[in-house]
Amino acid sequence: xxxxxxxxxxxxxxxxxxxxxxxxxxxxxxxxxxxxxxxxxxxxxxxxxxxxxxxxxxxxxxxxxxxxxxxxxxxxxxxxxxxxxxxxxxxxxxxxxxxxxxxxxxxxxxxxxxxxxxxxxxxxxxxxxxxxxxxxxxxxxxxxxxxxxxxxxxxxxxxxxxxxxxxxxxxxxxxxxxxxxxxxxxxxxxxxxxxxxxxxxxxxxxxxxxxxxxxxxxxxxxxxxxxxxxxxxxxxxxxxxxxxxxxxxxxxxxxxxxxxxxxxxxxxxxxxxxxxxxxxxxxxxxxxxxxxxxxxxxxxxxxxxxxxxxxxxxxxxxxxxxxxxxxxxxxxxxxxxxxxxxxxxxxxxxxxxxxxxxxxxxxxxxx
Amino acid sequence: xxxxxxxxxxxxxxxxxxxxxxxxxxxxxxxxxxxxxxxxxxxxxxxxxxxxxxxxxxxxxxxxxxxxxxxxxxxxxxxxxxxxxxxxxxxxxxxxxxxxxxxxxxxxxxxxxxxxxxxxxxxxxxxxxxxxxxxxxxxxxxxxxxxxxxxxxxxxxxxxxxxxxxxxxxxxxxxxxxxxxxxxxxxxxxxxxxxxxxxxxxxxxxxxxxxxxxxxxxxxxxxxxxxxxxxxxxxxxxxxxxxxxxxxxxxxxxxxxxxxxxxxxxxxxxxxxxxxxxxxxxxxxxxxxxxxxxxxxxxxxxxxxxxxxxxxxxxxxxxxx
Numbered sequence: 001x002x003x004x005x006x007x008x009x010x011x012x013x014x015x016x017x018x019x020x021x022x023x024x025x026x027x028x029x030x031x032x033x034x035x036x037x038x039x040x041x042x043x044x045x046x047x048x049x050x051x052x053x054x055x056x057x058x059x060x061x062x063x064x065x066x067x068x069x070x071x072x073x074x075x076x077x078x079x080x081x082x083x084x085x086x087x088x089x090x091x092x093x094x095x096x097x098x099x100x101x102x103x104x105x106x107x108x109x110x111x112x113x114x115x116x117x118x119x120x121x122x123x124x125x126x127x128x129x130x131x132x133x134x135x136x137x138x139x140x141x142x143x144x145x146x147x148x149x150x151x152x153x154x155x156x157x158x159x160x161x162x163x164x165x166x167x168x169x170x171x172x173x174x175x176x177x178x179x180x181x182x183x184x185x186x187x188x189x190x191x192x193x194x195x196x197x198x199x200x201x202x203x204x205x206x207x208x209x210x211x212x213x214x215x216x217x218x219x220x221x222x223x224x225x226x227x228x229x230x231x232x233x234x235x236x237x238x239x240x241x242x243x244x245x246x247x248x249x250x251x252x253x254x255x256x257x258x259x260x261x262x263x264x265x266x267x268x269x270x271x272x273x274x275x276x277x278x279x280x281x282x283x284x285x286x287x288x289x290x291x292x293x294x295x296x297x298x299x300x301x302x303x304x305x306x307x308x309x310x311x312x313x314x315x316x317x318x319x320x321x322x323x324x325x326x327x328x329x330x331x332x333x334x335x336x337x338x339x340x341x342x343x344x345x346x347x348x349x350x351x352x353x354x355x356x357x358x359x360x361x362x363x364x365x366x367x
Numbered sequence: 368x369x370x371x372x373x374x375x376x377x378x379x380x381x382x383x384x385x386x387x388x389x390x391x392x393x394x395x396x397x398x399x400x401x402x403x404x405x406x407x408x409x410x411x412x413x414x415x416x417x418x419x420x421x422x423x424x425x426x427x428x429x430x431x432x433x434x435x436x437x438x439x440x441x442x443x444x445x446x447x448x449x450x451x452x453x454x455x456x457x458x459x460x461x462x463x464x465x466x467x468x469x470x471x472x473x474x475x476x477x478x479x480x481x482x483x484x485x486x487x488x489x490x491x492x493x494x495x496x497x498x499x500x501x502x503x504x505x506x507x508x509x510x511x512x513x514x515x516x517x518x519x520x521x522x523x524x525x526x527x528x529x530x531x532x533x534x535x536x537x538x539x540x541x542x543x544x545x546x547x548x549x550x551x552x553x554x555x556x557x558x559x560x561x562x563x564x565x566x567x568x569x570x571x572x573x574x575x576x577x578x579x580x581x582x583x584x585x586x587x588x589x590x591x592x593x594x595x596x597x598x599x600x601x602x603x604x605x606x607x608x609x610x611x612x613x614x615x616x617x618x619x620x621x622x623x624x625x626x627x628x629x630x631x632x633x634x635x636x637x638x639x640x641x642x643x644x645x646x647x648x649x650x651x652x653x654x655x656x657x658x659x660x661x662x663x664x665x666x667x668x669x670x671x672x673x674x675x676x677x678x679x680x681x682x683x684x685x686x687x688x
Contacts (some may be wrong), residue, residue, distance in 0.1 A: 023444040023668070028471070028474065029521040031478075032474055032477075033478060049473070064389075071405075079460055080456075080459075082458075082462065128664075132664070132667065132668050136667070136668045136669045137669075138664070138667035138668055138669070139667070139676070141403075141405070141458050142610065142611075142614065142663070142667060143667055145405075145607055145610070146611065146663050146664050146667075147606075147664070148662040149604060149607065149657060149660045150657045150660050152663060153653040153654070153656050153657035153660075154657070156653050157651050157653040157654070160653075161651065220657045254444075284375075286462075286466070289459075289462060293459065307593055319403070324477070324478075324481075325474075326473050326474060326477050326483075326484060328469070328470040328471075328473040328474055328484070329470065329474060330468060330470070331466050331467075331469050331470030331473075332466075332470035332471055332474060333470075334466050334470075335463045335464070335466035335467035335469075335470060336463075336470075337444075338459060338462060338463035338466065339449065339460065339463035339464070340461070341454055342455070342456060342459035342463060343450065343453075343455035343457075343460030343463055344448075344449050344453055344455055344460075345453075345455060346453040346455055347452055347453045347455075349455075356455075360656070
């Protein structure tokens with residue numbers, strides 16, 4: 001059986017998919033009466049034209065890096081985790097409880113506990129759907145969607161009835177103590193003599209995210225567990241035959257996924273708002289799906305995709321500020337990216353694969 | 368609690384259940400044919416926006432209805448192209464379409480009306496108005512049955528009655544026609560249907576079109592019957608609740624009626640009472656809001672009767688070569 005070269009699979013096809021998605025986005029901008037070229041210039045300027053823009057771009061990218069890795073790990077085990085949103089929200093609760101109720105002497109200790117708290121809550125929220133999938137055959141997509149809604153209701157309840165400070169009307173927790181304040185890029189770069197915007201929220205969590213990406217790569221491609229996860233994802237029957245436990249891998253892969261999604265909340269809850277607010281995840285869990293699909297479920301691909309979506313998010317925000325194009329344009333772009341890199345992948349893949357195979361045959365015939 | 372307020376809660380429950388019922392039946396047709404449809408939510412939203420926008424422009428709710436259904440159909444066909452023609456992942460396609468709907472509705476509404484993603488409020492002939500069934504006023508004085516007839520049965524908009532009518536119609540189409548038999552077969556074992564010389568692709572596309580029309584009606588009702596105009600994200604998760612109801616109903620039309628009515632009623636109760644005091648123990652409103660999802664998870668877990676989905680659901684059909 002002839003195959004197409006690996007570079008076509010890893011680079012060429014995603015690139016064509018993305019080009020189609022962005023071309024259609026440009027068409028949408030044009031259709032609502034704005035100039036797509038100006039819009040792109042404004043987005044680049046707003047997202048990358050200043051350290052303030054960079055600070056927000058990287059801040060959003062951090063969120064998407066975490067959620068993208070979370071979705072990618074589950075995808076590797078062929079589990080579609082739509083529950084990143086709920087797991088990250090619950091992670092936020094874990095982070096908030098740690099930050100509010102444990103007195104920390106220094107942020108460096110606080111962040112370790114906050115990561116653990118977020119990971120624990122996120123993993124716990126992923127456990128039940130995983131267990132139900134493995135043991136009772138309940139479809140993980142449906143259960144994780146349901147768990148997103150249940151998490152939203154639960155957080156709402158906790159914020160309104162338990163964590164809200166007395167006398168406050170705002171459904172949000174109290175502000176975290178100063179000792180949990182994470183160093184932002186401004187704080188970290190100032191000693192080096194580099195001036196970085198003081199108001200941009202990008203913080204040390206980005207570096208943790210980068211380390212996590214390396215960790216996920218190591219886990220998936222350099223450990224026995226990772227091998228089992230990938231084997232399970234490729235062919236469930238064969239891996240069962242090889243002695244891999246369906247229940248074990250389903251639950252472990254989903255809990256790792258949930259833990260990574262939960263850790264995202266260190267970035268937004270502890271790093272940015274410094275208190276737990278309603279809807280703190282703001283759809284980052286869902287963007288993780290687009291990021292994982294675009295990144296082909298590989299940590300490096302996820303990183304690139306997270307940066308691109310960080311740029312889109314910040315650039316789109318600027319666009320909404322200065323033009324009549326609403327913020328929802330990003331949602332449309334995100335949808336088109338998911339559609340073309342995910343569901344309509346075969347539309348591009350089939351003809352290209354045929355072309356490569358034809359070319360290979362012709363070469364063989366000529367020689 | 369007196370009799371009339373109980374009736375009023377049920378009345379509101381029926382109204383809130385209507386979009387769920389339409390969407391649930393849409394999902395029923397789609398999933399019975401073997402196509403998972405996470406995109407119900409998006410279709411409802413698109414239809415709600417187009418129905419309200421076109422009703423505003425033309426002043427006629429009927430043209431609005433056609434526009435809404437057309438919008439939903441376009442999304443259905445896109446889902447079909449991705450999942451039937453190109454054998455893509457149906458779940459991913461559904462997720463993408465939901466995001467597309469959530470973004471594009473605001474973009475279009477903002478471009479057309481400039482109201483921050485809303486459409487102007489609808490009134491008069493731009494909406495579906497309540498229909499008073501004959502004799503509702505005259506019989507109101509009859510004890511017990513009079514108020515029941517007036518409050519609960521009469522006084523809904525046309526689409527509510529259409530939705531209820533769709534239950535026996537769906538049942539008939541699925542269980543008493545040749546088309547229905549083939550549709551159900553294609554969701555269980557498409558290869559067998561193909562062997563019998565019936566086109567799997569055509570059957571699955573037909574199911575997508577039926578789902579598109581039904582979901583369209585759900586959206587039309589939302590913005591022109593239940594509400595008076597379109598607002599950002601106005602579907603508010605109803606597509607997902609319909610999906611939950613579909614599982615609750617074990618993919619059967621009459622059960623779908625029961626499940627959506629139950630979920631509609633839960634929403635009506637949650638709207639009316641913020642926190643319910645059950646003899647010292649207070650049930651928080653958030654629990655009521657989460658109840659449909661919790662019930663669905665319990666049903667899915669198979670602890671209360673097993674919900675078995677159509678066997679070929681979610682798998683693209685590849686003809687053997």
